[in-house]
Amino acid sequence: MKMQIGGKAVEACSHEFSDIINPATGELIDRVPRGTEEDAEMAVEAAWSAFSDWASTSPQQRAGILYRAAGIVRERKDELAVLLTREQGKPLTEAKNEIEGFANVLEYYCGLASSFHGGFIPIHQSGYAFTVKKPLGVCSAIIPWNMPALIMAWKISPALITGNTLVLKPASSTPLTNLTLSSILSEAGLPAGVLNIVTGPGEVVGESLIKNRKVKRISFTGETGTGKRVAELAASGMKKVTLELGGSDxxxxxxxxxxxxxxxxxxxxxxxxxxxxxxxxxxxxxxxxxxxxxxxxxxxxxxxxxxxxxxxxxxxxxxxxxxxxxxxxxxxxxxxxxxxxxxxxxxxxxxxxxxxxxxxxxxxxxxxxxxxxxxxxxxxxxxxxxxxxxxxxxxxxxxxxxxxxxxxxxxxxxxxxxxxxxxxxxxxxxxxxxNQHLKVAPEVPFGGTRDSGIGKENGPDALSEYLELKTVMLKT
CATH class of the missing domain: 3.40.309.10 (Aldehyde Dehydrogenase; Chain A, domain 2)
Structure with missing residues (x-):
């Protein structure tokens, strides 16, 4: 299976591949390109080129595309679940639940398509002000192998619905479901370059995405030590960061x-x-x-x-x-x-x-x-x-x-x-x-404290992580 950049399936520049292994049998399922820094840069450029047109579409138009994608995912739930189980290992019932979760998250953010807008602020004896919320631009997401479909939805849904474009780096052992879901989004009408997926090692592809000056936001889910490295690299570019890291609950x-x-x-x-x-x-x-x-x-x-x-x-x-x-x-x-x-x-x-x-x-x-x-x-x-x-x-x-x-x-x-x-x-x-444990609905803000990370995902508050707030002052 190939990477997806600018709406096309492409090989990596190095022409090297990584094997995807079924953890239950040890058998080879597929091979994916081992991406390079050049591949990451190419994906960012594709996202950058697509940003202006995507940001100018209405939130309702974006929601329509995501909603259609969610419907296709539900129709193909069984085959997607088999693919997820083969590369990740979880029981088929859990895989089906995760695929349903992907569709649920997309649909949830479709429902928030008209909720992110600025406000009006009267200022006594001085006039008034208003605020405008704008998408950031190109964003990047790095996701783990334990819940690849669900966490993909957590990252891409608020980013895309607010008008940003995105480059996703999946985990090296579980990229197949992510690539297939991306194809479904394209099938549903997502324009070329809005969502790009680059497979490859984190120390190469991931770090290149974080360092790229055109990437305005990083959302990372993974191990705490790696998350601290992400924060260190992102700081030099003053990038907005969300880190959902480890826990010992x-x-x-x-x-x-x-x-x-x-x-x-x-x-x-x-x-x-x-x-x-x-x-x-x-x-x-x-x-x-x-x-x-x-x-x-x-x-x-x-x-x-x-x-x-x-x-x-x-x-x-x-x-x-x-x-x-x-x-x-x-x-x-x-x-x-x-x-x-x-x-x-x-x-x-x-x-x-x-x-x-x-x-x-x-x-x-x-x-x-x-x-x-x-x-x-x-x-x-x-x-x-x-x-x-x-x-x-x-x-x-x-x-x-x-x-x-x-x-x-x-x-x-x-x-x-x-x-x-x-x-x-x-x-x-x-x-x-x-009197319960583990369940996290898309409506619920999710994130940790201490070494478990910074920032929140899910819920309406996640939208603000992908928007820039601009204030305009007017004197009357």
């Missing part, structure tokens, strides 16, 4: 919680997408008085999870996306055993069987009584390992939950409104769930 289970619901929330919150979600439950703190009962129920639920190729029926959890993640998770769990930093209740190894030997599978793992020194509690663990810590009360739970450099998401499970209020006030997180 805590889940707090109080002694008055509905334990059945909390167990179900922990299972989905940790093992959805094989634990490869920014806001997944990565640390679980449970009151001592209900810990034994909760852990017993949680263990039973984990043992019932069916692991396998996401294209097969009745699969709850697929493989990790790539060898690097697979090796990292194996190393972490082995370290827990070697250093006696916790007790592995279930999982902790690659499942047995011939089918599992071909892909990056790792069994859903429950570790209890985890020590504070363990990397399970101090790093962002992007995989199917759930550490559980017993706490005596809410104060201790909040203290331990906040003992991290991250601040993306958190959840508290209780029937007590005062406990819920205290948790919402004191937990350091950009989004907090009450």
């Amino acid at each position: 805590p889940m707090l289970v109080c002694d008055d919680a509905n334990l059945e619901a909390a167990v179900a929330g922990a299972l989905r919150g940790r093992f959805y997408n094989c634990g490869q979600t920014c806001t997944a439950v990565k640390r679980l703190f449970v009151f001592e008085s209900v810990a034994d009962e909760f852990i017993k129920k949680l263990e039973a639920g984990i043992r019932n999870l069916r692991v396998g190729n996401g294209l097969h029926e009745n699969v709850d959890m697929g493989p990790l996306n790539n060898r690097r993640q697979w090796e990292y998770i194996k190393e972490l769990v082995a370290e827990v055993e070697e250093k006696e930093e916790g007790r592995i209740v279930t999982g902790g190894r690659v499942p047995e069987g011939g089918d599992y030997s071909k892909g990056y599978f790792f069994g859903p793992t429950l570790v209890v009584d985890v020590s504070e020194e363990s990397r399970l509690l101090n790093e962002e663990v992007f995989g199917p390992v759930l550490p559980v810590v017993r706490v005596k009360d809410l104060d201790e739970a909040i203290e331990k939950a906040n003992n991290t450099c991250y601040g993306l998401g958190a959840s508290i499970w209780t029937k007590n409104i005062d406990r819920a209020r205290i948790g919402c006030e004191r937990l350091n997180a950009g989004i907090i769930w009450l």
Whole structure:
């Protein structure tokens, strides 16, 4: 499959290619161009050339194109989901939900097409002023491999609906769905050059996009260390930046919680997408008085999870996306055993069987009584390992939950409104769930604090990130 620049499918300047591998089978799915700095510059030029005409179209015209694209995506949901599962690894049901999510986000921003405009400001005895909102120009987005379709929608929807053009760099292991979705947008009427996709390594393509003087805004989702590098490069060009970075999201289970619901929330919150979600439950703190009962129920639920190729029926959890993640998770769990930093209740190894030997599978793992020194509690663990810590009360739970450099998401499970209020006030997180975890609707502003990033995506506030506010003063 080729890159898409200026409305055309093109090869990379270097004529080198990267293999896209099915993480469940190890088989080659496709090959994509290994983009260069020249390719990135060519894409920016295409976006720059398309900007003036696209910005001059009405928001309603732009919305019509995005709405048609959403309809085509829904019609092709099944085939798109198969492609997504083959390159990413998630179960087909999750892939279909993500494709639906892509369409939902496009349609949501179509509904906001008439909402971004300036205002009138009377100034006593001096006349009046008014404000004008204008698109920035060429924007760039760099997205990860865990939710490539949904996060693509988060980036392109507010950018395009406000009249900007965009260059997207997908993750190296999951570009195929992004390229196909881009083709659908073109089919729906998106003019050439408005959306361009360049495949290739981040240190080459990504950095070239960030440094390019014609790129006015960068939106990055990914690992914290890389995000800091993005911020450093963008600062020299005074570019607007949104960084949605890593998280080590805590889940707090109080002694008055509905334990059945909390167990179900922990299972989905940790093992959805094989634990490869920014806001997944990565640390679980449970009151001592209900810990034994909760852990017993949680263990039973984990043992019932069916692991396998996401294209097969009745699969709850697929493989990790790539060898690097697979090796990292194996190393972490082995370290827990070697250093006696916790007790592995279930999982902790690659499942047995011939089918599992071909892909990056790792069994859903429950570790209890985890020590504070363990990397399970101090790093962002992007995989199917759930550490559980017993706490005596809410104060201790909040203290331990906040003992991290991250601040993306958190959840508290209780029937007590005062406990819920205290948790919402004191937990350091950009989004907090009450008696639920993980769900993020397109209407909801999303982003973190601390090392989890800066800025917000989604919701109506995201539109302002892609607009320049100009003030005009008039004297009467």
